[in-house]
Amino acid sequence: MPDPEPISASSPPATWLERLPASVVVILDGCVHYANQAALKLLGATSSDQLLGRIVSDFVHPLDQHRVLARLQWTEGSEGSNPPTEFRAYTCTGRQVVLAMTSNHVPIDGRGGLLAAFLDMTERVAMEVRLQETDQNFQRIMNTMQDVFYRTDAQGITRYVCPAVKNVLGYSAEEIMGRPAADFYPDQREREALVAAVRGNGFVHDFPGRMKRKDGRIIDISISTNALRDEQGQYAGVEGIWRDITQRKEMERELERLATRDDLTGLANRRHILDALERAFKRREGRHDAMPFCALIMDLDHFKRINDTYGHVAGDAVLRGVARIVEALSRAGDQIGRLGGEEFLLLLEGADLAAAVEAAERIRSAVQAASIEVVPGLQVSQTLSIGISCWMHADGQSTDMLERADRALYRAKAQGRNMVCNG
Numbered sequence: 175m176p177d178p179e180p181i182s183a184s185s186p187p188a189t190w191l192e193r194l195p196a197s198v199v200v201i202l203d204g205c206v207h208y209a210n211q212a213a214l215k216l217l218g219a220t221s222s223d224q225l226l227g228r229i230v231s232d233f234v235h236p237l238d239q240h241r242v243l244a245r246l247q248w249t250e251g252s253e254g255s256n257p258p259t260e261f262r263a264y265t266c267t268g269r270q271v272v273l274a275m276t277s278n279h280v281p282i283d284g285r286g287g288l289l290a291a292f293l294d295m296t297e298r299v300a301m302e303v304r305l306q307e308t309d310q311n312f313q314r315i316m317n318t319m320q321d322v323f324y325r326t327d328a329q330g331i332t333r334y335v336c337p338a339v340k341n342v343l344g345y346s347a348e349e350i351m352g353r354p355a356a357d358f359y360p361d362q363r364e365r366e367a368l369v370a371a372v373r374g375n376g377f378v379h380d381f382p383g384r385m386k387r388k389d390g391r392i393i394d395i396s397i398s399t400n401a402l403r404d405e406q407g408q409y410a411g412v413e414g415i416w417r418d419i420t421q422r423k424e425m426e427r428e429l430e431r432l433a434t435r436d437d438l439t440g441l442a443n444r445r446h447i448l449d450a451l452e453r454a455f456k457r458r459e460g461r462h463d464a465m466p467f468c469a470l471i472m473d474l475d476h477f478k479r480i481n482d483t484y485g486h487v488a489g490d491a492v493l494r495g496v497a498r499i500v501e502a503l504s505r506a507g508d509q510i511g512r513l514g515g516e517e518f519l520l521l522l523e524g525a526d527l528a529a530a531v532e533a534a535e536r537i538r539s540a541v542q543a544a545s546i547e548v549v550p551g552l553q554v555s556q557t558l559s560i561g562i563s564c565w566m567h568a569d570g571q572s573t574d575m576l577e578r579a580d581r582a583l584y585r586a587k588a589q590g591r592n593m594v595c596n597g
């Protein structure tokens with residue numbers, strides 16, 4: 175591009191206007207009277223002949239004509255400038271553009287002329303439309319989501335949460351936004367563990383947690399979230415999704431219960447209590463200094479008679495009644511399970527023989543003293559025999575201990591029942 179001609183102080187204003195990067199047009203009697211270089215370019219004209227003398231309304235979109243012409247007429251008869259207005263226009267090549275216009279009244283040869291300046295807003299408007307569409311798409315997704323999308327800032331204040339939160343936590347999104355996310359965690363240590371994991375790794379997937387509903391109920395959730403960083407790489411909060419997994423957790427707990435509990439008594443089932451014995455045994459393997467540990471096998475005496483006399487329903491009630499008595503007498507750390515039939519196994523961590531005998535006697539006498547209601551109005555009494563074995567370093571496997579307890583139980587039965595023997 176050759177350097178433009180220098181302008182002198184006495185050059186006519188039109189020469190100055192030619193250099194102006196803003197588009198300037200002079201309108202006289204509704205027609206284009208003058209257009210500077212920038213205006214020619216903006217309106218797609220290769221020479222001023224394509225613009226001069228043309229009616230302004232030729233360039234204005236039909237739906238915007240009324241508004242634009244009213245604006246120009248207002249300017250003609252008034253003092254001062256017209257505030258900016260945006261309208262759709264067509265260039266000489268037929269391309270649609272969006273122009274922002276300000277105009278001012280300028281008398282030309284005694285007639286009312288208009289000096290108008292334009293800015294091309296097409297890109298900005300297109301960007302606004304795209305942004306609006308993006309925003310609408312985001313809102314649509316947020317409104318239909320079942321999981322909860324959320325964003326917190328570096329201080330842990332909830333800055334956004336989608337409407338699904340109402341179903342999950344019972345609060346509306348508006349009730350939550352602006353509040354610390356910590357308000358909705360029943361245990362702050364769980365939230366601190368989450369934040370530490372996100373800060374450390376930058377993200378977490380399926381992180382287990384719990385939240386507190388508006389009605390006070392605690393729900394299980396699974397969180398997948400990313401750390402947000404500002405332009406300087408500073409931690410700026412988190413953004414992610416959490417899902418209510420209470421039903422799944424309840425199902426898992428129920429499956430776990432079914433897999434480990436005895437249906438009739440609610441105690442640990444045979445497999446679970448034998449696993450517990452095995453674990454206690456393994457913990458002591460190779461350790462001479464291990465804590466003492468005893469196993470008690472308890473078997474109801476002449477239980478068959480209960481069944482034969484009162485029926486199986488009554489027999490079941492006795493099994494449940496005895497289970498409750500043993501449970502009530504157990505201490506923290508003791509484990510009790512039903513081995514099968516009318517036989518129970520009690521594991522006493524840390525108990526030596528003397529303590530085990532004492533515990534066994536306590537149970538034996540409590541069962542003997544109890545009246546167990548088997549059907550409304552009918553109480554029966556029941557006794558049990560107990561065989562004890564204590565862990566010995568020489569035991570090769572856990573079944574050795576069980577066999578000793580079983581032999582002791584056999585002796586208790588053989589010696590008249592309702593007694594405790596050790597083996």
Ligand SMILES: Nc1nc2c(ncn2[C@@H]2O[C@H](COP(=O)(O)OP(=O)(O)OP(=O)(O)O)[C@@H](O)[C@H]2O)c(=O)[nH]1
Nearest residue numbers: 473474475476477478479481486487489490515516
């Ligand atoms: N009601 C009920 N009875 C059961 C259950 N499991 C086993 N039994 C009964 O328990 C009784 C066990 O009888 P036995 O093995 O002869 O033992 P016992 O009558 O207690 O006699 P001793 O052990 O020698 O004192 C049988 O009648 C079984 O049918 C149960 O889940 N419910």
